[in-house]
Amino acid sequence: xxxxxxxxxxxxxxxxxxxxxxxxxxxxxxxxxxxxxxxxxxxxxxxxxxxxxxxxxxxxxxxxxxxxxxxxxxxxxxxxxxxxxxxxxxxxxxxxxxxxxxxxxxxxxxxxxxxxxxxxxxxxxxxxxxxxxxxxxxxxxxxxxxxxxxxxxxxxxxxxxxxxxxxxxxxxxxxxxxxxxxxxxxxxxxxxxxxxxxxxxxxxxxxxxxxxxxxxxxxxxxxxxxxxxxxxxxxxxxxxxxxxxxxxxxxxxxxxxxxxxxxxxxxxxxxxxxxxxxxxxxxxxxxxx
Numbered sequence: 001x002x003x004x005x006x007x008x009x010x011x012x013x014x015x016x017x018x019x020x021x022x023x024x025x026x027x028x029x030x031x032x033x034x035x036x037x038x039x040x041x042x043x044x045x046x047x048x049x050x051x052x053x054x055x056x057x058x059x060x061x062x063x064x065x066x067x068x069x070x071x072x073x074x075x076x077x078x079x080x081x082x083x084x085x086x087x088x089x090x091x092x093x094x095x096x097x098x099x100x101x102x103x104x105x106x107x108x109x110x111x112x113x114x115x116x117x118x119x120x121x122x123x124x125x126x127x128x129x130x131x132x133x134x135x136x137x138x139x140x141x142x143x144x145x146x147x148x149x150x151x152x153x154x155x156x157x158x159x160x161x162x163x164x165x166x167x168x169x170x171x172x173x174x175x176x177x178x179x180x181x182x183x184x185x186x187x188x189x190x191x192x193x194x195x196x197x198x199x200x201x202x203x204x205x206x207x208x209x210x211x212x213x214x215x216x217x218x219x220x221x222x223x224x225x226x227x228x229x230x231x232x233x234x235x236x237x238x239x240x241x242x243x244x245x246x247x248x249x250x251x252x253x254x255x256x257x258x259x260x261x262x263x264x265x266x267x268x269x270x271x272x273x274x275x276x277x278x279x280x281x282x283x284x285x286x287x288x289x
Contacts, residue, residue, distance in 0.1 A: 007035075007040060010036060011031065011032070013030060013032070015028065015029045015075075017058075020058065021065075022061060022064075022213055022214075023061075023064070023212060023258075024211045026061075027068050028070050029074075030070055030071060032075050033075070034079060035076070035080065036081075038154070041076070041078070041081065041177055049151040055073050056075050057078065059077075059122060059126040060121060060122035060126060061122075063286050064213060064287050064288075064289065065288045065289070067260040067288070068261070079096045079123075081178070082097045082098075082101075084105065093180075095124050095128075099117050099120050099121065099122055099123060100119075102117075109188075110186060110187065110188045111191075113137075114137075114183065115137075116137035116138070118202070119199045120214075124176075128140075128169060129171050131166070131168060138164065140169065146159075147179065148171070148176055148177060149174075150174065150175070157171075167218050167285055205247065207251050207253055212253045214251065216270075216284065216285060217283060217285055218282070220282065225250045227249075228278055232273050241254060242265075242266045264288075
């Protein structure tokens, strides 16, 4: 493999992925590549594109269920791309930066606008891809531009060309390398209070400390998936080691030793009953490998 000759320091083989996901579930990556810089990422992507090799991108592993099998496609992990720089109200940050760390750092710098992301796990890249947020706000609202890696190298997209939407963006299918956020100056103490209030609300209503991948299903138009699942009597329902959270019905948690098959079987039970009871087909929010 040419990549092994070019970057022997960033290529590993037969890497277990379960510990790299918030579900704590996953098989083994036959080839695992972890670029240290955006430039290395660009070279890796270019080599794969040139050879026609399909590959997978791994961020924080927080919106992901990996089946218990060997992942034959190379897995490119962005976990080391965490650089951050400030220029007034502009924040330049790489895709592997954990969201929690980003929210805290910006707050300490007196930069407001992303407090709504408090309590959301994962990394910036994944947050941009699915426009993470909630009723307090979305990350797409503060994005100035996003830098992606494609066959031609690095490409910078202005926010108006990305089409941020509910749990979606025009970044799907791209490799996000970095972004520039445009925030607003504010009192650091006030930012901390707003961030704390958002986090406290989520702690009351979501199983933040449990092994899960966050909300499993997207909310149907005009409805809430969690309310439908709860009304159908699924809170606390189990298949093997997978259980619907008693706190929030749109979360499936790994109670210990859950397999991907356990989670998938529970997902199908939920979808079948919601379709039967309410004529609503729930769409997955999590990604499945």
